[in-house]
Amino acid sequence: MTEQSIDVALTVNxxxxxxxxxxxxxxxxxxxxxxxxxxxxxxxxxxxxxxxTVLLDGEPVRACLVLGASVDGHEITTVEGLAxxxxxxxxxxxxxxxxxxxxxxxCTSGFLTTVTAYLDDTPDPTREQAREAISGNLCxxxxxxxxxxxxxxxxxxxxxxxx
Amino acid sequence: xxxxxxxxxxxxxEDARLLVGGGRYLDDLGHDALAVAFxxxxxxxxxxxxxxxxxxxxxxxxxxIYTHEDLEGPLAEPLPLLIPHPSIxxxxxxxxxxxxxVHHVGEAVVMVVARxxxxxxxxxxxxxxxxxxxxxxxxxxxxxEAEHLVHPDVPGNVAAHLVQEVGDARAAIAQAPHxxxxxxxVERSACMPLEGRGVxxxxxADESRLRLWSSTQTATGVRAAVAAKLELPxxxxxxxxxxxxxxxGVKIMHPWPEEVLVPWAARRLGAEVKWTEDRxxxxxxxxxxxxxxxxVRVGFDDDGRLLGLDVRFWHDNxxxxxYGVIVPIITSTQLLGPYxxxxxxxxxxxxxxxxxxxxxxxxxxxxxxxxxxxxxxDAIADHLGLDRVAVREANFIxxxxxxxxxxxxxxDGRPLVYxxxxxxASMAKLKALVGWDDFEAVRAQARAEGRxxxxxxxxxxxxxxxxxxxxxxxxxxxxxxxxxxTGLTTQGQGHETVFAQIVADELGVxxxxxxxxxxxxxxxxYSVGTFASRAAVMSGNAVGLxxxxxRTKALRIAADALEADPGDLEIVDGQVRVRGNPSVxxxxxxxxxxxxxxxxxxxxxxxxxxxxxxxxxxxxxVDEDDEPGLEGRDFYSPAQSTYANGMHAVVVxxxxxxxxxxxxxxxxxxxxxxxxxxMIVEGQVHGGVAQGVGxxxxxRMAYDSDGxxxxxxxxxxxxxxxxxxxxxxxxxxxxxxxxxNPLGIKGAGEAGVIPGMAAFASAIEDAEGFRISSMPIxxxxxxxxxxxFAAGEVPAVSRGVS
Numbered sequence: 006m007t008e009q010s011i012d013v014a015l016t017v018n019x020x021x022x023x024x025x026x027x028x029x030x031x032x033x034x035x036x037x038x039x040x041x042x043x044x045x046x047x048x049x050x051x052x053x054x055x056x057x058t059v060l061l062d063g064e065p066v067r068a069c070l071v072l073g074a075s076v077d078g079h080e081i082t083t084v085e086g087l088a089x090x091x092x093x094x095x096x097x098x099x100x101x102x103x104x105x106x107x108x109x110x111x112c113t114s115g116f117l118t119t120v121t122a123y124l125d126d127t128p129d130p131t132r133e134q135a136r137e138a139i140s141g142n143l144c145x146x147x148x149x150x151x152x153x154x155x156x157x158x159x160x161x162x163x164x165x166x167x168x
Numbered sequence: 169x170x171x172x173x174x175x176x177x178x179x180x181x182e183d184a185r186l187l188v189g190g191g192r193y194l195d196d197l198g199h200d201a202l203a204v205a206f207x208x209x210x211x212x213x214x215x216x217x218x219x220x221x222x223x224x225x226x227x228x229x230x231x232x233i234y235t236h237e238d239l240e241g242p243l244a245e246p247l248p249l250l251i252p253h254p255s256i257x258x259x260x261x262x263x264x265x266x267x268x269x270v271h272h273v274g275e276a277v278v279m280v281v282a283r284x285x286x287x288x289x290x291x292x293x294x295x296x297x298x299x300x301x302x303x304x305x306x307x308x309x310x311x312x313e314a315e316h317l318v319h320p321d322v323p324g325n326v327a328a329h330l331v332q333e334v335g336d337a338r339a340a341i342a343q344a345p346h347x348x349x350x351x352x353x354v355e356r357s358a359c360m361p362l363e364g365r366g367v368x369x370x371x372x373a374d375e376s377r378l379r380l381w382s383s384t385q386t387a388t389g390v391r392a393a394v395a396a397k398l399e400l401p402x403x404x405x406x407x408x409x410x411x412x413x414x415x416x417g418v419k420i421m422h423p424w425p426e427e428v429l430v431p432w433a434a435r436r437l438g439a440e441v442k443w444t445e446d447r448x449x450x451x452x453x454x455x456x457x458x459x460x461x462x463x464v465r466v467g468f469d470d471d472g473r474l475l476g477l478d479v480r481f482w483h484d485n486x487x488x489x490x491y492g493v494i495v496p497i498i499t500s501t502q503l504l505g506p507y508x509x510x511x512x513x514x515x516x517x518x519x520x521x522x523x524x525x526x527x528x529x530x531x532x533x534x535x536x537x538x539x540x541x542x543x544x545x546d547a548i549a550d551h552l553g554l555d556r557v558a559v560r561e562a563n564f565i566x567x568x569x570x571x572x573x574x575x576x577x578x579x580d581g582r583p584l585v586y587x588x589x590x591x592x593a594s595m596a597k598l599k600a601l602v603g604w605d606d607f608e609a610v611r612a613q614a615r616a617e618g619r620x621x622x623x624x625x626x627x628x629x630x631x632x633x634x635x636x637x638x639x640x641x642x643x644x645x646x647x648x649x650x651x652x653x654t655g656l657t658t659q660g661q662g663h664e665t666v667f668a669q670i671v672a673d674e675l676g677v678x679x680x681x682x683x684x685x686x687x688x689x690x691x692x693x694y695s696v697g698t699f700a701s702r703a704a705v706m707s708g709n710a711v712g713l714x715x716x717x718x719r720t721k722a723l724r725i726a727a728d729a730l731e732a733d734p735g736d737l738e739i740v741d742g743q744v745r746v747r748g749n750p751s752v753x754x755x756x757x758x759x760x761x762x763x764x765x766x767x768x769x770x771x772x773x774x775x776x777x778x779x780x781x782x783x784x785x786x787x788x789x790v791d792e793d794d795e796p797g798l799e800g801r802d803f804y805s806p807a808q809s810t811y812a813n814g815m816h817a818v819v820v821x822x823x824x825x826x827x828x829x830x831x832x833x834x835x836x837x838x839x840x841x842x843x844x845x846x847m848i849v850e851g852q853v854h855g856g857v858a859q860g861v862g863x864x865x866x867x868r869m870a871y872d873s874d875g876x877x878x879x880x881x882x883x884x885x886x887x888x889x890x891x892x893x894x895x896x897x898x899x900x901x902x903x904x905x906x907x908x909n910p911l912g913i914k915g916a917g918e919a920g921v922i923p924g925m926a927a928f929a930s931a932i933e934d935a936e937g938f939r940i941s942s943m944p945i946x947x948x949x950x951x952x953x954x955x956x957f958a959a960g961e962v963p964a965v966s967r968g969v970s
Contacts, residue, residue: 008228008286027286029286030286037195038199038284041199042189043189043193043195043196044188044189044190044191045189046193046362046413048362048363048413048882049447049881049882050446050447051447051881051882053881053882053883054362054882056362083189084187084188084189085188085189087188088188094187094188098187098188101183101187102179102180102183102184102187103179105180105847105848105850105851107183107186107187107660108414108660108661108662108851108855109361109362109363109411109412109413109414109659109660110182110186110187110191110411110413110660111191111193111361111362111363111413111414112362112413114189132895136891136895137891139890140889140890140891141889142889142890143882143889144362145359145361145362145414145416145858145859145887146414146660146851146855147851147854147858148851148854148855148856148857148893148920149854149858149888149889149893150893150894150895150896150897151851151854152890153890153895
């Protein structure tokens with residue numbers, strides 16, 4: 006019994022990448038083990054916890070629910086690609102640091118990608134909206150209060166950096 | 169040193185890597201390692217009749233299949249009983265792979281090694297195991313009734329039985345003017361870190377050396393256990409806990425079967441081998457906690473003062489007892505909280521069931537104990553028509569009675585003696601914070617709007633910083649950078665930051681120059697682990713003592729070089745200088761160079777330490793009682809635990825139609841002694857409260873009577889999302905320093921979760937007007953209770969809804 010493999014060419018964090026992946030391999034495994042971008046973490050493998058969230062053509066998706074073979078020709082952004090071009094932390098990353106929005110850091114990548122995409126759509130969220138924005142991601146450490154604060158602070162930082 | 173770092177909210181050092189995807193968790197290591205998967209039992213209790221692998225052998229990428237028959241020497245023996253205790257009547261532990269009988273769904277029967285995890289799971293699917301199914305024993309009641317036995321040689325399913333008594337509780341109750349009895353139930357929950365367990369091993373054949381990484385709360389414990397099981401010298405095994413994605417207790421249990429099997433396979437195959445747990449495996453093959461049935465009998469006077477307390481409880485320890493009876497011991501002792509119980513008797517049975525093993529989950533038996541005591545306080549208040557806080561206050565140990573001896577033996581084998589705390593002051597703060605005295609107005613207002621609200625309160629005392637010891641190693645490198653190592657491990661508590669704060673303060677160096685390593689046996693081979701809110705107390709004090717030693721040595725060497733008295737020197741921002749004359753001095757980097765007499769210079773700075781440049785030709789370059797290098801090591805080993813405390817109040821609203829339970833306010837008063845980093849301590853409280861919410865309102869392990877776990881996924885086991893936790897947690901601190909350790913600190917890691925269940929039960933009862941005695945409670949259960957209350961089947965409480 007041998008597996009069928011498929012060649013994929015995709016852009017990850019702005020860099021063109023290629024990989025030959027078994028047809029059943031999840032995008033989360035392709036990113037982590039074929040491309041060695043281990044910042045994307047896997048918490049449940051059934052799309053509930055959100056730890057593996059990456060941006061597929063700018064939209065958040067659960068990488069554990071996407072097949073690697075299906076992203077041929079697409080653009081992926083992972084946590085490794087969120088920092089500013091000059092290496093500074095992005096507003097969202099900086100806000101999580103300032104607000105103590107992470108503890109063990111395992112779920113954090115999924116929050117960072119989710120919030121990054123959310124603030125692109127909703128640059129000035131209310132507190133209620135900020136909570137709603139992260140309500141599809143599980144965190145077992147922080148109790149979420151500081152993550153909500155991080156979302157609001159990230160929105161502030163985006164505005165500061167834009168001006 | 170211009171600013172003291174201790175006590176300030178220094179941003180975390182570890183965030184720099186964790187925010188950019190630079191963390192290294194277990195599955196981020198060893199990309200080319202062979203992968204492991206297990207065939208696990210689908211039955212709660214069964215004899216393994218046959219394992220047939222013929223259908224699996226053709227799978228491309230298969231490397232090896234192992235069953236118990238393949239295991240050798242100590243590895244074939246049962247896994248260790250980690251914490252022996254005289255109360256254990258029949259300690260049974262699992263085999264690394266099932267040896268003929270399985271005792272819970274999820275127990276590992278066959279180990280498969282393959283090219284990757286996908287292939288390993290293919291192989292597992294093609295292995296046919298034939299079972300002869302035996303009766304399941306699920307839940308405390310079935311275990312207690314013992315119609316069926318989990319282990320045939322353990323009568324009554326009783327693993328352990330313990331009685332502790334202070335005074336004659338039964339006589340005191342018999343003579344008391346008022347007596348009440350309560351039956352209280354708590355269901356199973358679990359730690360559920362977002363990262364499961366995982367093990368990665370490399371056998372270095374050329375060096376006959378095992379290198380091992382585990383997502384563990386104790387690297388030294390895993391190292392010792394693996395060395396023993398594989399019959400390797402301890403010195404030939406290194407174990408590292410890399411970044412760990414949460415623990416909450418489950419990862420203090422060791423060695424897991426996988427922790428001994430993976431390195432064994434790596435050595436046997438001469439290959440790198442890795443196992444990364446998936447979520448379903450975590451549900452059915454790691455550990456749970458919390459399930460207990462508790463019966464309280466209490467006698468008290470007209471003011472609600474306890475005269476006698478008699479507690480009998482039954483603890484579900486699951487299929488095996490590898491972690492001993494730590495959880496029920498903690499329940500039985502920490503149940504006392506901030507109170508004087510009068511005479512106290514507690515008796516428990518720890519019972520086998522055919523479900524996943526039980527090891528400590530954050531709080532570790534305290535949430536159940538606090539629930540028992542605080543429900544009792546509420547029942548007394550209700551019985552006497554007194555204010556619930558007033559009854560608690562009548563029973564508080566006063567600050568003038570500290571240290572207070574509860575005359576019992578705690579989980580560390582040491583006397584249960586509270587070192588400090590000001591419970592009346594904490595309660596005064598909580599009452600002010602939540603507006604306790606004004607709540608009747610809030611309730612009246614809500615009622616006028618057709619809404620139903622209730623308030624609850626719960627207090628706890630938590631023994632933290634249990635021994636035996638932790639160590640710290642501090643070294644100033646010739647660059648002036650300071651490297652610190654402690655053996656215990658980190659799962660997100662910010663240890664790299666807080667230990668650096670302590671060392672930077674002690675040594676007088678910039679915070680940025682200090683780097684901390686945890687959980688690496690190569691850097692600190694003596695350690696116990698991270699559990700029982702002990703890391704800050706134990707390793708904090710250990711690295712503080714080690715830094716103090718380094719400081720003393722630095723001042724001595726610098727005094728020699730500067731021809732000054734060490735007492736006249738200080739270290740400020742990494743410069744040793746003469747007090748009052750800062751222009752005279754040298755950087756610590758130079759002191760580090762001078763501390764190590766050299767024959768060979770390797771750069772310009774090190775030329776200063778070579779033999780033709782420094783040293784008294786008539787003296788040995790290194791004194792008899794000295795060592796080269798500007799480094800120091802020390803250990804902190806307290807005679808007993810230090811006792812933190814706190815009190816929570818919660819305001820809930822229950823929907824009159826749907827019985828939904830909404831949190832309106834959550835208030836915390838917390839006393840963990842001197843606080844190293846307030847931001848981090850508050851973060852710990854937040855996380856704990858969220859787990860308290862989960863334990864009170866959502867999380868339970870739904871086993872059916874056959875021992876199948878029906879909700880073994882994040883889809884069905886309901887952990888709180890951001891939408892289920894309080895929007896804000898209002899926190900007030902009291903800092904009553906511990907007199908037991910140099911830094912005056914107490915543990916903070918578990919505190920947030922401990923009183924949650926009790927506070928919610930109190931608040932829901934207050935809103936509904938009838939007794940709440942079983943937790944967690946869902947809207948449908950509350951709805952059913954309302955129906956039963958209306959039918960007169962549930963006792964009313966006199967306060968609350970009229």
